[in-house]
Amino acid sequence: MRVLTTLCLALLASHSLATSFNVEVEVPRLRVAEYHAPYVAFWVENPDRSTIVPLGLWYDDQEKWLKDIRQWWRRTGRGQSKPYDGLTGATRPPGSHSVDFGELDALKALPAGDYELVVEAAREVGGREVLRLPFSWPADQAQNQTVNGSNELGRVTLTITP
Amino acid sequence: MRSLIKHLGLATLLATAMPAQAHKLWLLPSHTAVSEPQWITVDASISNEIFGFERAYPVDGVEVTGPDGKPAAVDHVTQMHTRSVFDVELEQEGSYRIAVAKPGYFLMYEVDGERKRGRGNDVDKMLAELPKNASNVKLMEVHNRLETFVTLGAPNKTALEPTGKGLELEMLTHPNDLYAGETTRWRLLVDGKPAPELKVELVPGGTRYRDSQEDWSVTSDKKGLVEITWPSAGRYFLEIGTSDDKATHKKAEQRRLQYLGTFEVLPM
Numbered sequence A: 001m002r003v004l005t006t007l008c009l010a011l012l013a014s015h016s017l018a019t020s021f022n023v024e025v026e027v028p029r030l031r032v033a034e035y036h037a038p039y040v041a042f043w044v045e046n047p048d049r050s051t052i053v054p055l056g057l058w059y060d061d062q063e064k065w066l067k068d069i070r071q072w073w074r075r076t077g078r079g080q081s082k083p084y085d086g087l088t089g090a091t092r093p094p095g096s097h098s099v100d101f102g103e104l105d106a107l108k109a110l111p112a113g114d115y116e117l118v119v120e121a122a123r124e125v126g127g128r129e130v131l132r133l134p135f136s137w138p139a140d141q142a143q144n145q146t147v148n149g150s151n152e153l154g155r156v157t158l159t160i161t162p
Numbered sequence B: 001m002r003s004l005i006k007h008l009g010l011a012t013l014l015a016t017a018m019p020a021q022a023h024k025l026w027l028l029p030s031h032t033a034v035s036e037p038q039w040i041t042v043d044a045s046i047s048n049e050i051f052g053f054e055r056a057y058p059v060d061g062v063e064v065t066g067p068d069g070k071p072a073a074v075d076h077v078t079q080m081h082t083r084s085v086f087d088v089e090l091e092q093e094g095s096y097r098i099a100v101a102k103p104g105y106f107l108m109y110e111v112d113g114e115r116k117r118g119r120g121n122d123v124d125k126m127l128a129e130l131p132k133n134a135s136n137v138k139l140m141e142v143h144n145r146l147e148t149f150v151t152l153g154a155p156n157k158t159a160l161e162p163t164g165k166g167l168e169l170e171m172l173t174h175p176n177d178l179y180a181g182e183t184t185r186w187r188l189l190v191d192g193k194p195a196p197e198l199k200v201e202l203v204p205g206g207t208r209y210r211d212s213q214e215d216w217s218v219t220s221d222k223k224g225l226v227e228i229t230w231p232s233a234g235r236y237f238l239e240i241g242t243s244d245d246k247a248t249h250k251k252a253e254q255r256r257l258q259y260l261g262t263f264e265v266l267p268m
Helices: A001-018 A063-068 A068-075 B004-009 B012-013 B123-128
Strands: A022-029 A038-045 A054-056 A085-090 A095-100 A113-120 A130-136 A143-148 A157-159 B024-029 B037-047 B062-065 B074-079 B084-090 B095-099 B103-111 B116-122 B135-151 B167-171 B183-190 B197-205 B216-219 B225-229 B232-244 B252-265
Touching: A022 A038, A022 A113, A038 A063, A038 A068, A054 A068, A063 A068, A068 A113, A130 A143, A130 A157, B024 B095, B024 B135, B024 B232, B024 B252, B037 B135, B062 B074, B084 B095, B084 B135, B103 B123, B116 B123, B135 B167, B167 B232, B167 B252, B183 B232, B197 B225, B216 B225
Parallel strands: A054 A085, B135 B252
Antiparallel strands: A022 A095, A022 A157, A038 A054, A038 A113, A113 A130, A143 A157, B024 B037, B037 B084, B062 B095, B074 B084, B095 B135, B103 B116, B103 B135, B167 B183, B183 B225, B197 B216, B197 B232, B232 B252
């Protein structure tokens, strides 16, 4: 019994230390007269949204447009102020971008359960798109999910590596 | 630059569009078709969202032409924080053209290798206030014509006559006779002459409530003609832009022309 407990603790410890939560986001190249790179927000929610964990935000210091990331704004953004929770940074140009949220304490502390990673993009004088990628936590084994956006987001891949 | 901004006033600076500017300039009438004499009200703003107020567009140069071709009464011309507003009296039966088309200027120059720019309406003052050591001075004339139309009773076309100056629309289809699913024919004119190969961009109102702009464009043919089929009822923002070297001010090398119209389409 003691051995089992120790083993469990060891497993938990390894989760909290080393799990990689990598999100690869393709920002599509759009042929429009006036192009601004999209604001993109990342968060995790459970099915009844009793748990909302903000993971990150790409924006260009213009808080004026944050409300246009509408679901993020509703679920978490409007309750925050600068600096915004998670890994924040400037908007990304068209192309593929990778970000690993595995080191975030909020993610390490996430209770066991089924969740969705939500990725939302909103572009000035453009459109908006929300993609959802399901996952289970903690990750006992590798998980991989891919969703293809249809306008403001390209291919988005979540790779969880315990 | 700082003194230039102070002298010209922020509103004037914001008023004059520069090329590839990020915001849309528009007028928004409270009504476009009414059946008894009354006052209507018009908002003027600069924004990304169609039609959400963001910054006031100055309307001190508003011109309202009545059904007889003469100026109609305007009242309560007011510039507020996020919009300007004015009232228009519809007294005579027929159509009214509401236009804001004051020319502005855009100035680019360098001081000690640093690029500067200024915007305003009073070009002589702008040039007079240039720093003595300004180099590479470039002046651009900017003509933004904001228009919308309103009709009391049956429409007529007297007020719709193009002025023959700058970028305009010749309204072959009356702008207050637009219905969902129907096709409108207009001719683009530059200084009264047909303007071929120009792109007309359209955005339906209500962008706040959807996830895409739903904008589309049509291009004028060899005769300057465009055909626009309205997908549904509502208010539409229309934008056309071009530039040429026909500036009237002798120091301006280039003339930037924009036509910015608001049109209401009714359900069939």
